[in-house]
Amino acid sequence: MTILLYLIPAALGLGLLGMAAFLWALKSGQFDDLDGAAQRIMFDDADADLRGRRR
Secondary structure, eight states: OTTHHHHHHHHHHHHHHHHHHHHHHHHTTTTSOTTHHHHHTTSOOGGGTTTTOOO
C-alpha cells in the first residue's frame, strides 16, 4: 500500500511532463502542416536536378 505513495506522484509527474512536451511541440509549430508531407510523397520529384539535389 505504501508503494502508492511513490506511484501516484510519479504518474502525475510523467503526465505533466508529457503535457508539457505536447504544448511545446504545439507552440513550436510541429503540427502546422499536417497534409504537406502526405501530398509531397504523391508527386514525382522530376525537378530535383533544378534544385541541386542528386538522385
